[in-house]
Amino acid sequence: MRVSVLIPAFNEGDRIGPTIRAARAVDEVSEIIVVDDGSADDTEKQARKAGARVIRHSRNYGKGAALYSAIGASTGDVLVFLDADVGEHATEIVKLITPIAQGRADMTIAKFPASDVKSGWGWVKGLAKKGIFHLASLEVEAPLSGQRALRREVLSVLGSLSSGYGVEVGMTIDAAKGGYRILEVPVEMKHRDYGRNWRGVLHRGRQFLHVAIALAERWALR
Structure with a gap:
């Protein structure tokens, strides 16, 4: 079984090195x-x-x-999507790969531990959770998680990969409606916390918009 790790990155020069080195340390990664x-x-x-x-x-x-480009260049039977800023915690992807390798899931989603930083008010996550439930009858705790793995065959049911932060929500809905098994997996990962400053508010505003667009696109196709 070949495993491809795909990392979209934008201005992550100070963080991406440790992430890649940690992912390379995982034996399953090809x-x-x-x-x-x-x-x-x-x-x-x-x-x-x-x-x-x-x-x-x-x-x-x-x-x-970015993910389209990475998928097109990949050769793995299993694809792991990984954010560039998780650093040494990238070794935790083995927990996402294992259930797929054992035949227990077709897609796995990383469920991060609770953060000590108050990063938001739950609006974006709430919208994503409700949208996934109404469109795919699936309850998820980590709808926005960018850390996930899937069998290559799952790609056949995925619609357009949204250009922004709605990509994971759309992916989850498409896979669930396609009949694939989705499993959330607790991991010991961390990445950038934006907090409740102006940058954080702007970031969450973009997230909300992108998730709403991804949901609207799939609502129109239901």
């Missing part, structure tokens, strides 16, 4: 593909230095486009 989605920093250089194969976009097209 290849790591980073898509530098138009970064203005040294993301590409640091990714290559850490041992990843790098695809570079000339400008920032968004997360969905």
